[in-house]
Amino acid sequence: MPRFAANLSMMYTEHDFLDRFAAASADGFEAVEYLFPYDHEAGELRRRLDDHGLRQVLFNAPPGAWDSGERGIASLPGREAEVRAGIDRALEYAAELGCGQVHVMAGLVPADATAAQLAGHRDTYLANLAWAAARAAAVDVDLLIEPINGRDMPGYFLPRQAEAHTVVQEVGAPNLKVQLDLYHCQIVEGDLTTTLRRDLPTGRVGHLQIAGVPDRHEPDRGELDIRHLFDVVDELGFDGWIGCEYRPRAGTSEGLGWIANYRGENA
DSSP states (O other), rough: OOEEEEETTOTTTSSOOGGHHHHHHHOOOOOEEEEETTTTHHHHHHHHHHHOOEEEEEEEEOOSSGGGOOOBBBBTOOOHHHHHHHHHHHHHHHHHHTEEEEEEOOOBTTTTHHHHHHHHHHHHHHHHHHHHHHHHHHHTEEEEEEEOOOOTTTTTSSSOOOHHHHHHHOOOOOOOOEEEHHHHHHHHHHOHHHHHHHHGGGEEEEHHHHHHHETOOOTTTTSOOOHHHHHHHTTTOOEEEEEOOOOOOOOOOTTTHHHHHHHHOOO
């Protein structure tokens, strides 16, 4: 049966961040993910995990100037030194938190970028990922890349699943994998059942995420048939985690009936 991880950047925002670990545990979650850990000491986060019996399954490497609108820097020429410093910092946190996966964001490209400029972004991206994957492999960490839809994040360098899988294959590092967010995938290209059946058996997908489409609320709200999708994931034997990266409509705990319903119907 699929395993669900609470995304503490979007869920339990009715609590201060460090109190969200307790809230997630109280609701039965055994794992958490979130965007960035860097505002807190790694040791303090580790204590929260241990105190509440939680496992950290994912967080993001430093994304550049997030508050100024940057959304990753791995594909940005001229930022290589910052990428490397960020990967090293992320791996330090991963070691302390016992987290085996780190998402590396690609960054934004201008809408009027020329073909030559786009090629430069791609070359930079591949080189940075190759370096980072080698660094992460030495400490048994997988790096993930995630296609993100252009409605939520206009100009994101990596919008489509096939592009992500091509990058993974070209880099050729066994610890570089794809983070398949079914919310982003539905918005960009749809055909989720076929995507799951095509991509999960390759072994290149390291992590799944879910949210309702189109409003990014609970996954049972909107156009996705989550019972069917979870059954497909189960049928394919995916043993990773499904991150619940959605914004609850009216209280996190009050909106968790979708998990209980799915588990009850598939017990």
